[in-house]
Amino acid sequence: MGQNNKIAFHPISTLTGECEVPGDKSISHRAVIFGSISKGITEINNFLPGLDCISTISCFQKLGVEIKQKTSSTVIVKGVGLHGLLEPYDVLDVGNSGTTIRLLTGLLSGTKFYSVLTGDSSIRKRPMKRVKEPLQQMGANLMGRDQGNLAPITIIGAPLQPMHYHSPVASAQVKSSILLAGLWVDGQTVVTEPTKSRDHTERMYTSFGGSLHVDGNTVTILGGSPKLEGQKVNVPGDISSAAFLMVAASIIPNSEICIRNVGMNPTRSGIVDALLAMNADIEIINERKYGEELVADFIVRSSNLIGTEISGDIIPRLIDEIPVLLIAATQAKGKTVIRDAKELRVKETDRIQVMHDELLKLGVITIPREDGMEIDGEQEFTSGTIYTHHDHRIGMCFAIAGCVAKGPIFIEDYDAVKVSFPNFTEVMNSLGAICE
Numbered sequence: 001m002g003q004n005n006k007i008a009f010h011p012i013s014t015l016t017g018e019c020e021v022p023g024d025k026s027i028s029h030r031a032v033i034f035g036s037i038s039k040g041i042t043e044i045n046n047f048l049p050g051l052d053c054i055s056t057i058s059c060f061q062k063l064g065v066e067i068k069q070k071t072s073s074t075v076i077v078k079g080v081g082l083h084g085l086l087e088p089y090d091v092l093d094v095g096n097s098g099t100t101i102r103l104l105t106g107l108l109s110g111t112k113f114y115s116v117l118t119g120d121s122s123i124r125k126r127p128m129k130r131v132k133e134p135l136q137q138m139g140a141n142l143m144g145r146d147q148g149n150l151a152p153i154t155i156i157g158a159p160l161q162p163m164h165y166h167s168p169v170a171s172a173q174v175k176s177s178i179l180l181a182g183l184w185v186d187g188q189t190v191v192t193e194p195t196k197s198r199d200h201t202e203r204m205y206t207s208f209g210g211s212l213h214v215d216g217n218t219v220t221i222l223g224g225s226p227k228l229e230g231q232k233v234n235v236p237g238d239i240s241s242a243a244f245l246m247v248a249a250s251i252i253p254n255s256e257i258c259i260r261n262v263g264m265n266p267t268r269s270g271i272v273d274a275l276l277a278m279n280a281d282i283e284i285i286n287e288r289k290y291g292e293e294l295v296a297d298f299i300v301r302s303s304n305l306i307g308t309e310i311s312g313d314i315i316p317r318l319i320d321e322i323p324v325l326l327i328a329a330t331q332a333k334g335k336t337v338i339r340d341a342k343e344l345r346v347k348e349t350d351r352i353q354v355m356h357d358e359l360l361k362l363g364v365i366t367i368p369r370e371d372g373m374e375i376d377g378e379q380e381f382t383s384g385t386i387y388t389h390h391d392h393r394i395g396m397c398f399a400i401a402g403c404v405a406k407g408p409i410f411i412e413d414y415d416a417v418k419v420s421f422p423n424f425t426e427v428m429n430s431l432g433a434i435c436e
Ligand SMILES: O=C(O)C1=C[C@@H](OP(=O)(O)O)[C@@H](O)[C@H](O)C1
Pocket: 025, 026, 027, 099, 170, 171, 172, 173, 174, 176, 197, 198, 319, 320, 343
């Protein structure tokens, strides 16, 4: 492990200032995807230059799309149209990105060519059955390890049929994978979810000129190779990245920060609701439309948090923020209970187990459950060393913990944060964090 792959976050007495977080990861992926399958130029501003989104760019370059990063966060895509994608000359490597592998499996299922998708050791453990089964029902010809349930996934493009899929999980990756496959279908593709998951695919498809119908938790798309046109996409700041700063300002005493231009899509804003339920001091100002999305500025001040229960329909609206909510819960008065969040077990890591194990290294006790966790508040972090298991969100959780610990927290494999928040250290430093 290189020297700069381990870092220490030290306790601090205040977090103050103004900042922005980088562009939304989910929206950045989709802007590259829709830009590639549209005709004409797509300009993406405030693109997230995180490793996951760079993986999406590199996959589409191998599929014959010209994509240039004018600056790290300004991307120009020369769209080739759905039928202009070319058989890739090599295996498509999605790196650490679950979104890329699930969405591309759907999109590539309807081509006329052969392609193979793989990724890092975490990706090769993550379930692909959730997209493989519905896509096979549509006629997709997919193979992979463990009877097609694990990457590497081989796709032999095939004609696809209309389908109404009732998804057992509320997953935007499953929904989007099927909808992207549905673009090839002569007829309707319908997806119904148990609870509504993030709807960035639906919003962006519409802004590129596609038409679909949303009725509650059901989305219907009329395929047959729609005519999509390149667009200018302005990506809002990622609320999942802002979540780390919101929790930090809430638990570090004497803090007041302003985070500008944060995405406030209602299918993503569960973190705000959960923190408000915990008595956080969050002021939401300048709420405004931002293309198809909503953004706002957040003022967050320190507060005396109280424990809460987080379960049910809110879970898909804050699934990636649960690890950092656990950090907030350690500093709250009373118990916090997380339920209905079994999905955490199939993310970059098993985030229930990893949070339990790494918190324990710092003297914080939790009770892991199959679908969540129980955690008592008013627990102190001792100084110590934790390991990210190459999960970006785990790394950032413990950076925040270090700010309120009794002594420094050392984070091994810290580079993982580059997956979604490449300038996390710089932003934290600008607000007064001490790390080295
Ligand atoms: O579609 C997306 O961009 C994402 C969907 C979510 O995963 P699931 O669809 O598996 O819930 C989320 O955890 C992931 O970070 C990004």
